[in-house]
Amino acid sequence: MNAGNVSPDSVERKAHTLTQQTLDAIRPAIGAAAHTGADRGRWEACTTETPGQHRFQYTYTVDVAVSESASAAVMTAARAHFTTMGYLLDPSDGSGRRAGATLPKSTWTVRLGVKDSATTVIETGSDCVFTTHDPHTGAD
Numbered sequence: 224m225n226a227g228n229v230s231p232d233s234v235e236r237k238a239h240t241l242t243q244q245t246l247d248a249i250r251p252a253i254g255a256a257a258h259t260g261a262d263r264g265r266w267e268a269c270t271t272e273t274p275g276q277h278r279f280q281y282t283y284t285v286d287v288a289v290s291e292s293a294s295a296a297v298m299t300a301a302r303a304h305f306t307t308m309g310y311l312l313d314p315s316d317g318s319g320r321r322a323g324a325t326l327p328k329s330t331w332t333v334r335l336g337v338k339d340s341a342t343t344v345i346e347t348g349s350d351c352v353f354t355t356h357d358p359h360t361g362a363d
Contacts, residue, residue, distance in 0.1 A: 231279070231358035235264055238283035238347045241326075241333050245345055246287070248304030249335075252296040253289050253343075266358040269351040277357055281349040289343040295319035297343055301335050 239262075262285050269278040289297055301322040305312055310324035313334070323334035330350035338344045 228355065229352045230355045231266070231281070234281045234349050234352055234354070234358075235283070237331070238264070238281055238349060241331065242283055242285055242345055242347045244308075245301060245304060245333055245335070245347075246285070249287075249297050249300045252293060252300040253287060266360045268360060271351070277354045278351045279354050279358055279360070280351050281358070283347045285345045286338065287343050287345060288341060289337075291337055291340045294337045294343060298322040298335060301333075305333070 262283065264281065264283045267280050267282075269280055271278075298319055298321065302312060302315075302324075305322070305324035309327050310333070311327065313321075313323035313325075315322075320337040321335065323332060325332050332346075332348045332350070334346050334348075336344050336346075
């Protein structure tokens with residue numbers, strides 16, 4: 224099997240960094256909110272596998288304690304951050320409950336959404352990458 228040129232550790236680090244940057248950007252809107260749940264990272268094999276290659280997708284999710292009433296301000300802060308960073312914004316759904324963007328010249332995404340009346344989720348994803356080896360997917 225041919226190895227890719229991206230280590231799973233570097234993919235995880237990038238996801239964590241993008242998530243932390245987003246948390247820092249929305250901090251004025253959320254105050255000192257703490258994570259309400261454990262950070263979760265998940266590897267999945269790509270559905271369109273390339274024979275002889277390691278291709279996986281990584282998703283990193285963080286739950287943040289944010290009241291539903293503050294969600295519009297959080298999404299506005301996230302969109303402002305994404306714009307400043309030069310990300311391509313997802314179309315607005317007009318609800319004030321979601322925000323997202325794709326990094327320029329990349330398939331990396333960062334998305335936020337209201338989970339319930341007290342929680343907003345930040346999800347960062349890599350899309351499919353050629354990895355140097357098979358990461359632990361939980362299915363193995």
